[in-house]
Amino acid sequence: MLARPVPLLGLVALGYLALQALLVPADMTLEWDEVVYTSQVAPGVPDAMFSAPRARGVTWLVAPIVQVTTDPVAIRWWMMILAAGGLFLAFLPWTRLLKPTALVLAAGLFATLWVALWYGPQVMPNLYVAFGAVLAIGSLLVVRESPSGWAYAGLAAGFASVAMLRPSDVLWLGVVAGPAALLWRRWAAAATILVAAVVGSVPWVVEAYTSFGSLLQRWAAAGEVQGGIAPAPGFWYEFKAANGPAFCRPCDIPLERPYLLIWWLALPALALVSARRHPVPLLAGLAMAAPYLFLVDYAAPRFLLPAYALLMIPAAATMSRFRPPFAVLLAAYLVVQFTAFQGVKGQDYPLRQFQAAFVQKMIDAGVTRPCTLVGTSVNPAHQFLTGCDVRIVRRGESVAEAAQGLPGVVATLSQKTPPKGAEEWDRHVLASSNGKPTWITMIRPNP
Secondary structure: OOOOHHHHHHHHHHHHHHHHHHHOOOOOOOOHHHHHHHHOOOOOOOOOOOOOOOOOHHHHHHHHHHOOOOOHHHHHHHHHHHHHHHHHHHHHHHHHOOOHHHHHHHHHHHHOOHHHHHHOOOOOOHHHHHHHHHHHHHHHHHHHHOOOHHHHHHHHHHHHHHHHHOHHHHHHHHHHHHHHHHHOOOHHHHHHHHHHHHHHHHHHHHHHHHHOOOHHHHHHHHHHHOOOOOOOOHHHHHHHOOOOOOOEOOOOOOOOOHHHHHHHHHHHHHHHHOOOOOHHHHHHHHHHHHHHHHOOOOEOHHHHHHHHHHHHHHHHHHHHHOHHHHHHHHHHHHHHHHHHHHHHHHHHHHHHHHHHHHHHHHHHOOOOOOEEEEEOOOOHHHHHHHOOEEEEOOOOOOHHHHHOOOOOEEEEEEOOOOOOOOOOOEEEEEEEEOOEEEEEEEEOOOO
């Protein structure tokens, strides 16, 4: 059994599930982006604003569990299982392309990457873009060697899923896969790539016309949300943030312990060594990294998950050929990834739980449905936890003016002092430091 690639891959996927369950707190509250996606399909939860760059692919992944419960523990376990299954399916075509050692290394190195572990249980699209990209490229290479219905199905599923999750990413994946199919004269594969990418993009395109005016308007709005798509030193920002934080905008953090970032430079270097044997995953990985390294003016390590997944394949092929130093390299890699994971977890988890705790105090103080949160300090996570609608205060408008005509409970959330227009409302301290309030809620008295 252990000499056969498919069971070996299954063991790696189970190990990935076990590591997530062991390392990621299952009670971790959903953060801003997760709530935006989850709220779209959670019954009884107001929809958070769905901005132009977002696509609904990951909302469909979380939809089954939130029909039953919005408990974070259940959501985390659901996403962990999906992530482990996604890893298995993504690398399944590669069982026909790689030797067992290289296969286990590629899937295992990706599964132990701190970013893949941290985002495995989260409702975020980037990990599944990575799985779709690996599935697509592997299926394309199988089609080249021995076309079959299953290989074409994997190719279509890979491209369609990437398009449904992040339509912009499918363009960069297609830049490599499309010309490769044409170069090999695999016309059916080229057609499959085009059709799958178009079909997967249909929901995003339709929504562009129904909610944003047109496709061009949505594309422009998406660029504005990203801070403008233009030449930027994203490479430097992603390098500094390679071991955390999870989000770096503006990315003006100092470069600390650069020796722990060697893995980030070593990965493409190891992949390049096997460029002649595995050119397509190498080029696809570099292409999918390009917009985030050169066109985005901030960093989020999750953006590079598709590139990491693809580059792991030629890198693993290289490592499997140099066995004596392999154990040392692997041990160093695992130590760095575990250290980075603990650092990000130590930053993010307490902040999320702190937020959940003070929102629970709001609920205990009487902020229950039907309710509206009014102000500028409210984020989608507060909305999700309370189940309240949100009314943003416009410039020059007071909270009292914004609250006029709103039914049910109306409350604000602010730091230290009440917002203008809510000074006479009922005051409740949500958090304090050294005996002084740091977060308060003001609740409108019953009329």
